Amino acid sequence: MxxxxxxxxxxxxxxxxxxxxxxxxxxxxxxxxxxxxxxxxxxxxxxxxxxxxxxxxxxxxxxxxxxxxxxxxxxxxxxxxxxxxxxxxxxxLCDSPDLHRAVASTGSLPELDAARILAQLMSAVAHCHRHGVIHRDIKPDNILFDSRGRLRLADFGSAEVIGGDQAAAAALRGLVGTPYYVAPEVVAGKEYGDKVDVWSAGVVLYVMLAGFPPFTGESAAEIFGAVLRANLRFPPRVFRTVSPAAKDLLKKMLCRDASRRLSADQVLSHPWVTSYGGAEATDPVLTQDFHRV
Incomplete structure (x- = not known):
């Protein structure tokens, strides 16, 4: 020291x-x-x-x-x-379990909890993008909770600063991120911008609602192949109780074409987020106490 x-x-x-x-x-x-x-x-x-x-x-x-x-x-x-x-x-200090451990302890989350978490996550992501910062490694392990149950986005070791209000127009290259959560344009080696964070947040939302990621495989190569195909499915045994509005948002966040994918601000304006997750950024995000598991 x-x-x-x-x-x-x-x-x-x-x-x-x-x-x-x-x-x-x-x-x-x-x-x-x-x-x-x-x-x-x-x-x-x-x-x-x-x-x-x-x-x-x-x-x-x-x-x-x-x-x-x-x-x-x-x-x-x-x-x-x-x-x-x-x-x-x-x-x-965030000494409560991260979102990965929280979901692992429950299997999946009610829509109300998932929406409140997503609303605060996307508030943080939109703030980053307005300042020209792309996080590039959004995943449940990097989503923490403070002692009040308020979400804190962490681990900016993979982030890139690309400048001011032109964040959406700027482009990067390079495979950065975690296989289950990385966007298809990153895997394909194409230029990409801040909407890679929206894709990753969409995977986080899917995991919260289903308990497992939407694109899987036995190896990193297989996962990357599934991400590139971006064949989004909603298994009835898991999604039969999930609202059409939540599925609509998932489709718009997990859109393979980044030009048609929602921005962070557009996610915050989606009806599912405004109706379910319309909490103030300083409010606790959880209706149940699993952040203390």
């Missing part, structure tokens, strides 16, 4: 571990500071290989978090510290 970090914060127990480092709870040593508990994400520089993607991830996250703060549905960035071996990011 850097001297500056331990001068400002008391480092407490480990609460998570990932590919590049560890997350611990920490407490400001200044008694007047709020909140009283935060998290410090310590990235091990030696675990980051020399390839461009890993180096990009190391450098991008603090830059993007600093650019985007504050927003009630984004994980807030407080400060960064660096020493010879680690980069330490002080962030909001």
């Amino acid at each position: 850097t001297e500056a970090l331990t001068r400002d914060y008391r480092i407490c127990e480990e609460i998570g571990r990932g590919r590049f480092g560890v997350v611990r709870r920490c407490e400001p040593l200044d008694p007047s500071a709020a909140p009283s508990s935060l998290a410090v994400k310590s990235i091990d520089k030696s675990a980051v290989s020399g390839d461009d993607l890993d180096s990009h991830c190391l450098l991008t996250e603090p830059k993007v978090l600093s650019l985007l703060s504050p927003h009630p549905n984004l994980l807030r960035f407080h400060s960064a510290y660096e020493d010879s071996s680690h980069l330490h990011l002080v962030l909001d």
Whole structure:
């Protein structure tokens, strides 16, 4: 730990571990500071290989978090510290289970919960896009909940800053993301823009309602093939109780043609979201207490 970090914060127990480092709870040593508990994400520089993607991830996250703060549905960035071996990011504390664990504990979610989660997720995504940021790795593991049950979108290590209000018009290349959640234009090696995040959020919505992803396979190659075909199905045994409005939104978010796919703002204006998920961004998103599982 850097001297500056331990001068400002008391480092407490480990609460998570990932590919590049560890997350611990920490407490400001200044008694007047709020909140009283935060998290410090310590990235091990030696675990980051020399390839461009890993180096990009190391450098991008603090830059993007600093650019985007504050927003009630984004994980807030407080400060960064660096020493010879680690980069330490002080962030909001979200010690409730992420959406992946929440869905795994219940199998699927009621439409009301799914809509409220989607409304806050898309509020965060729209905020990113207005600031020219594409997340590029939206998935349940990166959707956290704070102590109030409010959604926080996290992990901007794969994000790309492409500038101002021209985000939708700008284009990127490169296979970035998680197989089940990556958009077909990314898999195909085409240029892509911010609507890849809408596709990924559509997969998240499908998973919340069904308990499994819409495009599957036994290997990454098979999953990518299913994503490219984008043959969206609604198995009756699972979707018989799901409303037509929810299915309509899924079709418009999981549209293979990105030019016809909804934008983040258009998702927020869809009748299913406005009728079911019309919560304020600061409200808890869940009607049941599984975020504490």
